[in-house]
Amino acid sequence: MTARTVIERALFVVFAAFLLSVPWLVPAFVSDFWVNLIAEILIWSLFAASVNLLFGYVGLLSFGQALYFGFGMYGVGIGIDQLGLSFWPAFGLGIVSAMAMALVSGVLAVRLTWHYFAIITIVFSLIFYFLAVTMKSLTGGDDGINFTMPPTFSIDGNVWSFTNQTFQYFFILATVTLCFYLMYRVTRSPLGKAFLAIRDNDVRASLIGLNVYLLRLVAFVMAGFLAGVAGALFAFFGRYASASYMFYQVSGEAVVWAIVGGAGTLFGPIIGTSLFIVIREVVSTRWEHHALIVGVMAILVVILAPKGLVGLWRDALSRLDTRDPSATVTKTLRTEP
Amino acid sequence: MTDTLLLLAMNGLIWGLIIALIALGLSIIFGLLDVINIAHGDFFMVGTVVAWFTLEFTGNFWLGFIVAPLIGFILGALIQRVVIQPIQGVAALSIVATFGLSLILQESVRITFGPTPRRILPPISGTIPLFGIEYEIYRIFAAALSLAALAGFFLFLQHTKVGTWMRAVRHDRDTAIAMGIPAQRIYILTFGIGFALAAFGGAVAAPITTVDFRGGVDILPFCFMAVIIGGLGNLPGTAAAAVLLAFLEGIIQSVADPTIARIASLVLMSALLLVRPQGLFKGYVK
Numbered sequence: 001m002t003a004r005t006v007i008e009r010a011l012f013v014v015f016a017a018f019l020l021s022v023p024w025l026v027p028a029f030v031s032d033f034w035v036n037l038i039a040e041i042l043i044w045s046l047f048a049a050s051v052n053l054l055f056g057y058v059g060l061l062s063f064g065q066a067l068y069f070g071f072g073m074y075g076v077g078i079g080i081d082q083l084g085l086s087f088w089p090a091f092g093l094g095i096v097s098a099m100a101m102a103l104v105s106g107v108l109a110v111r112l113t114w115h116y117f118a119i120i121t122i123v124f125s126l127i128f129y130f131l132a133v134t135m136k137s138l139t140g141g142d143d144g145i146n147f148t149m150p151p152t153f154s155i156d157g158n159v160w161s162f163t164n165q166t167f168q169y170f171f172i173l174a175t176v177t178l179c180f181y182l183m184y185r186v187t188r189s190p191l192g193k194a195f196l197a198i199r200d201n202d203v204r205a206s207l208i209g210l211n212v213y214l215l216r217l218v219a220f221v222m223a224g225f226l227a228g229v230a231g232a233l234f235a236f237f238g239r240y241a242s243a244s245y246m247f248y249q250v251s252g253e254a255v256v257w258a259i260v261g262g263a264g265t266l267f268g269p270i271i272g273t274s275l276f277i278v279i280r281e282v283v284s285t286r287w288e289h290h291a292l293i294v295g296v297m298a299i300l301v302v303i304l305a306p307k308g309l310v311g312l313w314r315d316a317l318s319r320l321d322t323r324d325p326s327a328t329v330t331k332t333l334r335t336e337p
Numbered sequence: 338m339t340d341t342l343l344l345l346a347m348n349g350l351i352w353g354l355i356i357a358l359i360a361l362g363l364s365i366i367f368g369l370l371d372v373i374n375i376a377h378g379d380f381f382m383v384g385t386v387v388a389w390f391t392l393e394f395t396g397n398f399w400l401g402f403i404v405a406p407l408i409g410f411i412l413g414a415l416i417q418r419v420v421i422q423p424i425q426g427v428a429a430l431s432i433v434a435t436f437g438l439s440l441i442l443q444e445s446v447r448i449t450f451g452p453t454p455r456r457i458l459p460p461i462s463g464t465i466p467l468f469g470i471e472y473e474i475y476r477i478f479a480a481a482l483s484l485a486a487l488a489g490f491f492l493f494l495q496h497t498k499v500g501t502w503m504r505a506v507r508h509d510r511d512t513a514i515a516m517g518i519p520a521q522r523i524y525i526l527t528f529g530i531g532f533a534l535a536a537f538g539g540a541v542a543a544p545i546t547t548v549d550f551r552g553g554v555d556i557l558p559f560c561f562m563a564v565i566i567g568g569l570g571n572l573p574g575t576a577a578a579a580v581l582l583a584f585l586e587g588i589i590q591s592v593a594d595p596t597i598a599r600i601a602s603l604v605l606m607s608a609l610l611l612v613r614p615q616g617l618f619k620g621y622v623k
Contacts, residue, residue, distance in 0.1 A: 108611055116614045119565045120607055122558055127603045134596045248558060252436055259433045291444040298437030302430040303423040
């Protein structure tokens with residue numbers, strides 16, 4: 001075992017232990033507010049992961065993931081507020097509508113690549129953003145729709161719902177972890193290898209018999225699923241849905257989080273998202289113009305760490321490994337773009 | 338009915354000419370440097386703000402037409418040297434870097450100019466009769482000015498040494514460098530010119546639109562669409578597409594509200610993108 005794997009496993013355990021102890025540890029040292037903030041970071045990390053799945057693993061840069069996030073949100077919001085659904089059907093409606101939208105737009109969008117793909121995903125998301133703004137009776141426009149939270153589980157008179165902060169946190173943690181685990185399994189599977197082949201060279205991938213169009217479509221729907229789950233969770237978390245989350249700038253932020261963290265790595269989006277949201281929260285309480293710091297940070301990271309923060313970290317660890325005489329030289333699959 | 342149609346079509350046409358200036362800047366930055374410039378809308382916004390400040394401090398609006406592109410050029414050259422050069426044309430990184438730039442520009446304007454949108458009164462007031470409607474003189478002037486700037490830019494590109502160098506670097510960078518063209522300086526110049534074009538567009542548009550630190554956000558997708566629909570790297574195509582798009586949107590606005598018009602033009606655009614991803618004007622001689 002190389003020093004890198006040892007250190008990374010240790011860090012993973014610490015990270016997992018931290019996430020599990022957040023509802024007790026964080027209020028003791030900081031405040032209740034940070035429990036919710038960490039929950040929010042988890043949701044946005046999932047959203048950044050959907051950008052990362054497309055860009056980091058398949059090589060498609062989507063600037064329209066906010067569309068599927070928005071569909072997840074509105075599936076939940078409209079489901080509860082107007083169709084009177086309870087928690088789980090609304091959750092399902094959010095995810096299914098996001099995936100359905102991803103399928104419909106993906107059938108068209110994945111015919112294009114690179115710049116054209118980026119533009120068409122922006123165009124699609126803008127169309128539905130403006131539609132959502134116009135159809136005020138259904139969507140509430142920019143003001144959005146507020147709804148009261150139905151209970152998640154109600155067994156023998158015992159009710160668990162998001163009104164309990166600890167329950168809310170663990171529900172979000174469990175859902176996000178499950179999604180990341182699914183993504184981990186996919187990237188390790190033959191399907192994931194096919195994705196990487198397409199990312200690195202789509203012509204060669206098609207020459208060895210991979211159906212590039214279909215695989216891209218599958219990835220697009222998967223990314224729609226991740227964004228949809230994130231959107232649905234965010235709707236539950238905020239108890240509202242709003243068109244403003246479908247604007248292209250929301251998609252752009254996720255692209256930045258994923259690339260700053262390290263595209264093509266599982267943990268990159270989590271690290272990028274945490275960094276930006278924590279800075280935003282810490283600075284914005286003290287200084288109104290926190291966006292300046294975020295802007296400078298984004299630029300510094302791409303100049304100093306072009307492979308993202310995870311890439312920077314791995315490079316540092318590989319230097320450690322090469323100094324270690326017992327380390328064996330292993331050729332690992334490159335997962336940075 | 339025909340009056341509103343004519344008015345909105347004219348407005349669209351003139352807005353399209355201004356957008357064409359901005360989109361050209363975006364296109365040369367993309368074509369030469371492989372930079373997907375998320376901050377380009379903010380370059381336009383900086384132009385409107387500089388025009389506002391120039392009017393505020395000197396009382397002379399016309400000075401803004403010189404000051405805005407000048408400041409734009411200096412800022413652009415500086416940004417290329419400090420931010421864009423180190424990332425060496427990696428398109429994915431350029432998105433993040435220019436996103437950061439966009440935040441910095443918006444926030445700097447919010448600090449200095451303030452968060453409330455303001456209006457500039459057109460320096461030429463009054464209307465003239467045109468095809469049976471009374472049309473604002475300033476808008477006609479803005480159209481003429483944009484056309485002059487577009488013509489000037491194309492003349493510069495086709496008939497000066499530096500313009501030829503720019504085309505050479507875009508066409509084949511390695512050969513251009515081998516021929517002794519100072520590519521690094523051309524990059525700085527290109528980014529400066531790109532910013533200057535957008536800032537000039539901002540100064541021209543300032544009395545027509547509002548001056549606001551978020552004024553570039555709506556412009557950006559529109560410019561990208563003009564670049565793509567015109568055909569990547571096809572500069573006259575980009576200008577034509579910008580005018581066409583804004584003109585169409587103006588016409589649709591005469592029968593539907595602006596949001597519906599925006600949706601209609603976006604749907605049209607996605608259809609176009611899917612049918613002809615190489616752009617409307619492929620085959621047009623560069």
